[in-house]
Structures are given as C-alpha cells and as structure tokens.
C-alpha cells in the first residue's frame with residue numbers, strides 16, 4: 001500500500017475504506033480482501049470486505065440524504081458536479097496511474113478513460129438544469145394537467161472492472177444531476193479508482209450521504225448487494241456487467257419492483273463489405289477491437305469479411321496486429337496490457353483452442369505470453385472462423401479477432417443478428433443505399449458505420465435483446481433516473 005501511495009502525486013487520494021455518510025470506515029466485521037496488479041499478480045492494497053450490514057448502513061445514509069439533495073436547486077447540484085469534474089481533471093494523472101495499476105490498461109488508455117469518465121460528469125452537470133416536464137394542452141375547462149420529472153430516489157450503482165472510472169462516473173453523475181442519492185459497489189478487481197473518485201467528490205462538496213460506496217470480495221458481493229435488492233428504499237439499480245448477473249439482479253429485485261438499467265454483454269459483429277475502404281476498415285477494427293486489450297462490451301467479437309476481399313483484408317490486418325506492443329502499463333509504449341485475471345485468460349485460451357481444433361488458422365498470435373507476465377495473451381487473428389466455434393456464440397473479451405467469410409449482404413445480416421445479444425454492431429461500406437439498409441436491419445442498440453470509435457458522453461449508450469435496457473449518457477440518460485409525475489389541478493375555471 002505504501003508503495004502504491006508513493007507512486008501518486010497525491011498519496012491521500014487513496015483511502016482503502018468504505019465511504020458511508022461522509023465517513024471513511026472499515027467493514028463492520030473488520031474483514032478485508034486483497035486487490036492485485038494484473039500485470040504481476042502482486043497484492044497492491046487491501047480493502048473492506050463488506051457484508052449486508054455495511055450495505056444497509058450505506059442505504060440508511062443515502063435515504064437520509066435524499067430529501068435534502070432533491071430539494072437543492074438544479075444549478076446548485078450542477079455547481080457541485082462541475083467542481084467534481086474540475087477535481088477529476090486536476091488529478092487526472094494520478095487517476096490514470098491507478099486505473100492502469102489495478103486494471104492493467106496502458107497508461108495512454110488510462111488517461112483516455114479519465115477524460116472519458118470526466119466528460120459524463122461535465123455533461124450531466126450541464127443537463128441538471130434541463131430536466132423539463134410538460135404542460136399538457138388543456139383538455140377540459142378549469143383543469144391544468146402537467147407532467148413533472150422527479151428523482152427516482154436511492155440508486156444502487158454496480159459497476160464493472162473494465163472501465164473502473166468511466167462506468168461509475170456515468171452512473172453517479174446523472175443520478176446526482178436528477179436529485180437522486182447513491183449507494184455503489186465497484187468490481188472487486190478494481191475498487192481503488194472508484195474510492196479515489198469518491199475522495200474527489202467529497203472534496204468537491206458532495207454532502208454526506210449523497211454518495212456512499214462499499215467494497216466486497218467476489219464471495220461477499222452477492223449477499224451485500226442482496227441487501228439492496230430486497231430493500232424497498234432502493235428504488236433503482238444501474239448495472240454494467242454480464243447478462244447472467246443482470247438477469248440475476250432483475251430476478252432478485254422483482255420483489256420490490258425497482259426501476260432497472262442493464263448494460264449487459266455484447267457479441268458485436270463487424271462487417272466489411274467488398275465496396276469498403278479496406279485501409280479505413282482495418283484502422284476502425286484495430287481501434288475498436290484492441291481498446292482495453294479487447295475487454296470492452298462494445299468490442300467487435302465476430303468479424304465478417306466478404307469473400308472477394310477476404311484474403312487481402314486478412315493480410316493487411318494481421319500485419320498490423322503482429323506489430324502491436326504487449327507490455328505492462330509501466331512501459332509508456334505499451335498498446336496491449338494484461339488481461340484482468342486468470343479466469344479471463346482461461347476463457348480466451350478455451351476459445352482459441354476450440355477454434356483451432358475446429359479448423360481455424362492463426363495468422364498471428366494464438367498463445368499466452370507467459371514471458372511478459374501471468375495474464376498476457378498475444379494479439380491474435382484467426383482465419384476460417386465458423387459458426388460452430390465457441391467464439392461465435394460467446395464474448396471472448398480478449399485480443400482475438402476471428403475472421404468469418406460471407407458472400408451476400410443477406411448472409412452477413414443473418415449471421416450478424418444470429419445471437420441473443422444486441423449491444424453494438426459495425427459495418428464498412430461506401431454504398432449509400434446499403435448504409436441505410438444495413439443500419440436499419442442490424443439488431444443492436446449502437447451501430448458504427450465506417451467508424452470504430454462510437455462512445456461519447458453525448459450519445460445514448462445501451463443495447464437491445466439480452467444486452468439489456470436503459471441508456472447511459474446523452475439527454476436520454478437522465479430518463480433512467482427520473483419518474484414522471486402527472487399533476488392534475490382542478491377548480492381553475
């Protein structure tokens with residue numbers, strides 16, 4: 001821990017404690033669990049292993065704080081959010097180091113994530129004053145009908161390890177802007193960035209109880225979160241993570257009928273038609289697929305290339321992929337860092353071995369890089385992928401590009417949509433009619449057309465089918481944190 005703090009310009013940013021009702025505190029049991037550096041496997045900190053009693057204390061604080069926070073003027077809430085944004089930017093380098101240390105992404109990407117996460121805070125600071133309702137045109141004399149947007153109440157934010165700053169920022173910022181208070185649990189692999197973010201929120205003047213955070217190990221996460229699922233005071237859950245866990249949360253919270261936002265798994269297709277600009281398609285695929293080493297819900301998981309250009313595309317792509325630098329984040333030149341943990345590596349190995357056994361060819365990569373560290377996998381391109389392979393059905397979440405061949409537009413669309421998931425989809429084409437047609441027919445919440453970088457605080461992020469529901473970011477993102485109240489005032493004639 002001392003080593004970790006000494007690597008920061010502001011060591012005080014790191015409080016390895018829960019934050020409840022404005023106080024930094026241990027779990028009531030005093031138990032802790034270890035956080036590891038995925039690049040080396042070393043323990044870098046110990047944080048509270050919270051249990052239901054700690055989760056309950058967080059809800060108590062958030063419920064007490066709710067009436068005061070919701071009564072603040074939107075511009076008062078906005079001013080605090082804006083200060084939080086300024087603090088994130090001012091401490092950006094430390095936050096990037098923390099992200100890279102506990103999550104493994106290269107430092108340049110860690111810096112990118114700080115800017116990305118901060119952009120949601122700035123966006124929702126601005127949106128706070130624009131939560132309009134409606135005056136409904138008069139239907140009867142003497143009656144005025146209005147629709148008002150009100151904060152939903154206490155929100156439970158449950159966040160993943162792949163973007164330890166951006167995902168929690170894009171849940172807490174709209175919640176606070178709307179007048180909600182928050183209880184949060186970050187992923188057990190990456191709690192330190194979230195705790196640092198809360199430290200900055202405290203310094204920015206977020207009142208006690210408005211944001212509360214508890215950390216818990218894999219073993220204790222379900223009981224701790226279970227307390228929120230059963231507690232009728234928690235009115236909403238916002239979750240980013242796997243579809244299996246999303247379904248569990250939806251099922252287990254049904255008893256108190258909460259509002260839910262679920263940003264779940266994807267299995268994104270990336271289609272390259274033979275009228276595409278091949279160089280642009282390779283560049284878009286590289287940017288999108290290898291972001292965070294392939295550990296992103298919107299990463300292309302299946303790449304479909306039309307037969308006439310398949311070999312040329314595969315050649316250009318594998319040359320670019322073979323040149324990627326795999327190294328720990330401490331190396332400024334790193335482009336691909338470690339995977340998050342041994343379970344992640346095991347899944348990638350299983351997918352690649354299954355594909356090779358069923359006839360895929362590794363054009364580059366295809367193996368673990370144990371000489372670099374425990375959790376590294378070589379950036380890989382697999383030709384001759386088919387729908388029988390595991391990597392067609394499941395999200396690999398690693399630096400592996402399987403290339404599928406197709407003949408017609410109809411074949412590509414059928415294969416792309418042949419999945420229960422529907423988060424992101426991408427395609428490259430220069431035919432305007434095809435662009436219109438394929439954008440409409442792809443079953444996904446987000447479509448990139450001749451573009452691999454689709455994420456933005458100004459855009460609605462979310463999926464269809466088993467990739468979930470609700471939208472984060474954009475002007476639509478606030479709807480998830482508000483309820484509509486209809487007020488009918490009579491006696492006005």
Ligand code: SIN
Nearest residue numbers: 162240296297298455
């Ligand atoms: C995710 O992987 O869940 C989020 C990625 C993004 O916001 O671009």
